[in-house]
Amino acid sequence: MLLGFDIHSRPCLYLIPSRQNTNPSPRQIQQLVYSLERAVDMMPQGVETLSLLIDFKHSSNSKNPSPGTGKQVLHILQTHYPERLGKALVINGIQPLSFAVANLVPTFVWLFFKLITPFIDPNTREKLKFNENLREYVPPEQLYELFGGDLDFEYDHKTFWPAYVNLALERKAAYFAKWKAAGGGIGQSEWDLRADTAEKTESKAGEEVVVTPQTDATVDVVAETATKGNEEEITPVEA
Numbered sequence: 001m002l003l004g005f006d007i008h009s010r011p012c013l014y015l016i017p018s019r020q021n022t023n024p025s026p027r028q029i030q031q032l033v034y035s036l037e038r039a040v041d042m043m044p045q046g047v048e049t050l051s052l053l054i055d056f057k058h059s060s061n062s063k064n065p066s067p068g069t070g071k072q073v074l075h076i077l078q079t080h081y082p083e084r085l086g087k088a089l090v091i092n093g094i095q096p097l098s099f100a101v102a103n104l105v106p107t108f109v110w111l112f113f114k115l116i117t118p119f120i121d122p123n124t125r126e127k128l129k130f131n132e133n134l135r136e137y138v139p140p141e142q143l144y145e146l147f148g149g150d151l152d153f154e155y156d157h158k159t160f161w162p163a164y165v166n167l168a169l170e171r172k173a174a175y176f177a178k179w180k181a182a183g184g185g186i187g188q189s190e191w192d193l194r195a196d197t198a199e200k201t202e203s204k205a206g207e208e209v210v211v212t213p214q215t216d217a218t219v220d221v222v223a224e225t226a227t228k229g230n231e232e233e234i235t236p237v238e239a
Contacts, residue, residue: 001013001014001035001155001160002014002035002038002039002042002164003144003151003153004138004142004143004144004151005138005139005142006051006086006087006137006138006139006142007136007137007138007139008047008049008086009044009046009047010043010047010049010050010051010086010087011039011042011043011047011050011051012050012051012053012138012142012143012144013035013036013039013050013051013052013053014053014054014055014144014147015032015052015053015054015055016054016055016146017054017055017056018055018056018057024066024069028069029069029072029073029076032073032076033076036050036077036081036084038164038168040084041168041171041172041175042167042168042171043190043194044194045191045194045195046191046194047194048083048084048190049083049084049085049086050084050085050086051086051087051088051089051137051138052085052087052088052089053089053091053134053138053144053147054088054089054090054091055090055091055092055146055147056090056091056092057091057092067115067116070115070116071116071119074116074119074120074124075119077124078121078124085124085127086127087127087129087137088124088127088128088129089129089132089134089137089138089147090128090129090130090131091130091131091134091147091148092131133148134147134148134149135148135149175193175194178192178193178195179193
């Protein structure tokens with residue numbers, strides 16, 4: 001799920017394998033790609049990367065991603081989303097070379113990282129952080145409590161999903177409209193295309209002044225303010 005922003009205003013995408021309730025299939029990877037695309041939609045002006053937060057606590061062999069899935073996800077991230085990853089914050093997992101503490105986590109978690117590490121690009125590897133205090137990377141009020149934060153959040157699909165999808169579609173439409181108005185060519189600056197996060201006012205001298213508001217509200221706040229009673233399922237658009 002997408003929830004909150006880190007200290008650099010990067011959208012936070014949470015991956016919690018222990019809560020997986022579907023069988024392994026390509027649809028799981030498609031869902032991840034869809035979530036990556038929605039994280040891009042939520043990026044405020046001046047932000048071009050996201051943060052991944054992964055918790056391997058209570059994971060099991062049946063719920064944990066296989067090394068093959070891990071390799072496929074790495075390929076997608078490194079090939080189709082270069083430089084979109086700001087940080088990957090892993091808790092209840094270990095660095096593959098930390099043999100001294102390998103007995104502190106389930107064997108399959110250690111084995112998973114050991115097998116996929118050779119496929120991780122060196123630049124990507126530098127962005128991986130293991131078992132650190134996540135409050136140093138994400139403001140406590142924006143950090144999900146399961147990851148050591150103060151954000152008490154309970155996911156309710158009928159409330160969260162429509163608000164989440166509608167907000168992403170609105171932001172994507174505004175982004176596309178600005179791109180089209182600018183000529184629709186390759187190389188347009190994301191700074192300009194995300195300028196809808198800034199408000200324009202007129203000074204007394206008649207000069208246009210751009211006032212940048214605070215970072216976009218977190219998705220959970222939007223979910224709470226969604227229209228009550230709207231239980232219609234919204235089908236995700238193609239990423």
